Amino acid sequence: MKRFYTFLSIILFFLQCNTSPTGRRQITLVDDSEMNEMGTQAFLEMKSKTPIDTRSNTNTYVKCIVEHQLVVTTDTTGVDQWEVIVFRDNTPNAFALPGGKIGVYTGMFSVAKNKDQLAAVIGHEIGHVIARHGNERVSQNQLTTGSVKILETLGKPTVAGALGMGAKFGVLLPFSRQHESEADLIGLEIMAKSGFDPRESVNLWKNMSALGSGKPNELLSTHPSDETRIRQLNEAMPKAMALYETAIQSGKKPNCNL
Template structure:
């Protein structure tokens, strides 16, 4: 194997695939937006076939009212043609996003996101995942990890450790997931503020999540920041967000979304 060519090619991939997220963070994106959007749409269609959907008019009107208000102030450059939000009958307090503008909301999040502003924090977060191309970045990271694993096999574990660094699983993959979650929190905070939702409720949301208790994985090995970390990061941006919120209200942005 020509190792110089291998590492040269890897360097070219990093240079060509490097872009910037909405917060200014450098990203490695190796997949074209249309391809990612197609993948997201297909995956979402499969989920809709396998997971019960809540078709209740009130809850769907409520969720879509919030999303529509937030999309009015969202800049999306990923080529999403139309956004879709589906409420799934699932008791877990969760929501998720896929490339292509697909958002899934579990009914179990509603008792936790107790106000319209708290649910706006959840949905702004999910929109943030999409417009920040986190799905693309994750796929790209896995492609690089696959190449790195090939290098490990070729060089042997001890030699490869000096090139890749020990603990590739936690050192390459999982920290990016925590970065994605934290970034989606900040992007979502910006979106909800500009749409006229009270950004302070994002902190209350995570206090509610923390109050659920249960077993929590150590943050270092987790794919999510701890509740305390998220609250701290949100509070650091709160002054700026409150200014945007006041401007939005003065401009008449007061979403009337009710369940």
């Protein structure tokens, strides 16, 4: 059995190995187009079940931030057009799915108190998508549950069939601490390059820390501690500030207001 898994690991390494934007090696078993379809279907389901905020001021505010960040974002997952929805929910949360689907809950406005802090949130979520964290998460889940059917489908036109219907909903599972930390750093770079003050990312997590037991449940079990995130962000801040200053000098001054 050990030899089998060693063989499986070698096969997957050579056939399905990618590199994240930070240079970390990844195993991704699903084609980007299939992951994008899964994310689109999951997003459609969420839109049918969660009230949507149709106010022009909140939608203009969020989309303004997203648009400025996408200008400086390099995406190789095949997203044709990003979709942004503001959900009417008091939970302080936001998310992004493969296929370029971004959801921001109205409850986030009470924690992300200005455009720069919300840019930190949205940049983080964009980071999950462009780093293929959803693909990696679904792939790791299949490997850890011992799904040997993957071997039988390697080389065929589609891999998603081997993953089963559970993969469709797997894109909604919580990310790992490693994914969260990586998305923090990617998001920090995105917000800085687009002219949002990266220092506000630290203030965002101070605000989140102040929520205490009021945080969304997924933040408690799978995310790095607030102290860890703040430390990691501060360590990366000198590079981010250099990018921010360059962006400001080039005229990038996002005028996004709620």
